[in-house]
Amino acid sequence: MIRTGLGWDAHRLAYGRPLILGGISIPCSFGLEGHSDADILLHAITDALLGAAALGDIGMHFPDSDPQWKGADSAVFLAHAAKLVRERGDRIVNVDSTVILERPRLKDFRQAIRESIARALSIDLDCVSVKFKTAEGVGPVGKGESAEAQAIVTIERPAAGGQ
Ligand code: MG
Numbered sequence: 001m002i003r004t005g006l007g008w009d010a011h012r013l014a015y016g017r018p019l020i021l022g023g024i025s026i027p028c029s030f031g032l033e034g035h036s037d038a039d040i041l042l043h044a045i046t047d048a049l050l051g052a053a054a055l056g057d058i059g060m061h062f063p064d065s066d067p068q069w070k071g072a073d074s075a076v077f078l079a080h081a082a083k084l085v086r087e088r089g090d091r092i093v094n095v096d097s098t099v100i101l102e103r104p105r106l107k108d109f110r111q112a113i114r115e116s117i118a119r120a121l122s123i124d125l126d127c128v129s130v131k132f133k134t135a136e137g138v139g140p141v142g143k144g145e146s147a148e149a150q151a152i153v154t155i156e157r158p159a160a161g162g163q
Contacts (some may be wrong), residue, residue: 001159003090005052007044007151013144021099021106021149022113022130023075023120028104032147035064039074040149041099041130045117046074048095048153049081053088075120082121090155094127097151102144106132 017031022041032038046058055061062069062077082092095117099106106113110130118125135142 001157002093003052003155003157005048005050005153005155007046007048007051007153008148009040009043009047010146010148011038011040012146019104020074021101021109023073023116024109024112026104026106026109036062036069036072036077037074040147041097041113041151042074042078042117042120044149044151045095045097045153046077046081048151049078049085049092049155052153052155053085053090055081055084075116078117078120085155088157090157092121092123092127093154093156094129095121095123095151095153096129096131097149098131098133099147099149100133100135100141101147102134102137102142 011032011034013030014033015030017033019026019028019031020037020039032040043058050056058077085092113130114125114128118128140146141148
């Protein structure tokens with residue numbers, strides 16, 4: 001059985017914070033506001049994974065009111081979601097994702113981000129896609145007030161007793 005899950009996240013830009021996307025630190029004069037490391041991409045992928053398995057959302061598993069998650073490395077959230085999915089007997093098939101951020105240009109970080117996500121999920125690099133868009137100056141992302149990420153994850157449960 002094949003199932004898919006959808007994830008989305010948005011955080012405000014904040015000066016004096018590190019910009020961390022997909023577990024990779026991007027050299028930049030600003031970062032993203034948030035209780036954890038504010039990694040929108042890993043948050044969207046974590047939500048997509050949880051969604052595919054109907055296991056709730058990231059806020060349910062890692063509430064931002066919990067001091068234990070202050071400044072947390074979001075790879076911990078993603079790895080935990082992957083563990084929950086595998087415990088159900090599901091295999092993670094692939095991840096596709098998009099980061100929407102006006103600047104800086106991210107294409108030079110694509111490979112490092114893909115490798116980081118593949119590592120956190122223990123899946124092949126070939127199964128991880130990351131795309132980058134700008135908002136062309138429109139809306140809060142376009143005006144440089146926030147950044148967004150979207151993700152879709154496919155999981156598969158081998159047929160019971162089957163091949
Ligand atoms: Mg978030």
